[in-house]
Ligand SMILES: Cc1ncc(C[n+]2csc(CCOP(=O)(O)OP(=O)(O)O)c2C)c(N)n1
């Protein structure tokens with residue numbers, strides 16, 4: 496049997512104060528723990544206001560709190576923090592370049608932004624080891640960069656160029672690479688990556704490897720049935736799935752306050768019997784620490800973790816959406832909590848791990864890399880019409896599909912049939 500989750504705390508002993516009813520109620524009460532790493536707990540909600548047939552949202556509560564400090568990482572050193580900061584810069588600058596390419600009519604299809612979510616994408620993927628696995632969602636361009644795709648790959652993909660990861664056969668985020676980068680290509684159906692990544696962890700285990708796999712789901716997408724099925728399966732099978740629930744406060748134009756009744760989405764973990772963690776998704780150190788701890792748990796074979804990252808989608812759903820339905824004070828509040836500006840301040844002014852000159856040089860280096868990649872991507876050819884019927888990743892029979900980590904541990908040969916109990920051992 497899988498080990499029971501550690502997030503349940505034994506019921507408290509009943510108080511012996513003579514009030515029997517109260518005592519028995521206390522004895523029957525179960526107490527669960529959700530770790531909350533945040534240094535700030537925003538206390539405002541969104542209220543829907545109707546005026547005739549118009550609907551708008553207003554912020555209720557205090558949005559004037561000072562910006563909290565970055566939480567000191569338990570694990571990251573100076574070099575690692577600077578590396579994550581660099582990925583975040585590249586992530587943002589690449590998206591700005593994509594926005595410009597779109598406006599120049601060079602992008603085929605839409606562009607989706609992870610503005611304000613760079614710490615979540617980059618610092619989470621940074622916690623994975625090279626041979627572990629990632630399933631990115633559309634806003635996780637930073638995770639793709641960390642996993643080894645270049646800005647050139649991503650820009651060519653958006654422009655549907657012949658040399659892009661899907662050779663121009665798909666225009667946006669539906670690409671991956673299971674040979675080198677261990678990135679599972681997403682499809683648009685929200686939640687479907689969760690059982691797929693659970694399957695990757697299961698497949699690896701059948702080949703004798705216990706590893707961490709990571710994917711993401713939004714505050715909107717986490718309500719889908721397949722999210723429940725996938726995470727429940729991972730929990731029951733003790734699979735090393737690290738699920739980031741990216742609570743960016745909006746699902747299209749619907750605010751999070753109108754999508755679910757729990758206070759924090761991390762509470763959902765209780766129902767799966769797995770640990771739930773809340774972090775400030777704009778604090779790279781918190782993101783990394785939670786991801787690292789969840790990955791370590793996965794590598795020990797203890798099963799999945801649900802991490803709710805709280806932040807804000809700082810643009811519309813995609814480039815076509817001006818997000819006029821978002822109240823301005825909300826943008827202002829989260830703008831002050833910009834993940835890159837906060838991390839830059841931490842590295843330059845708080846830790847003094849980067850001098851202002853080193854910081855300027857680092858930023859200039861990112862600009863140079865991006866400009867070279869943009870130039871290459873723009874000047875590279877579109878696919879030829881005759882190539883349209885070819886395969887996306889390869890051609891039929893062009894390579895043998897082999898187990899990645901070893902020979903499957905399930906008896907298969909010479910009609911060997913394993914008993915039910917053996918199957919259970921192999922599956923767990
Ligand atoms: C199962 C499913 N239902 C609906 C959609 C259409 N859809 C695409 S993105 C989106 C909003 C997603 O919001 P959220 O999960 O919060 O992610 P975010 O866009 O904020 O990152 C919807 C409804 C879909 N792709 N898949």
Ligand SMILES: [Mg+2]
Pocket residue numbers: 713714715741742743744745746747808
């Ligand atoms: Mg959302």
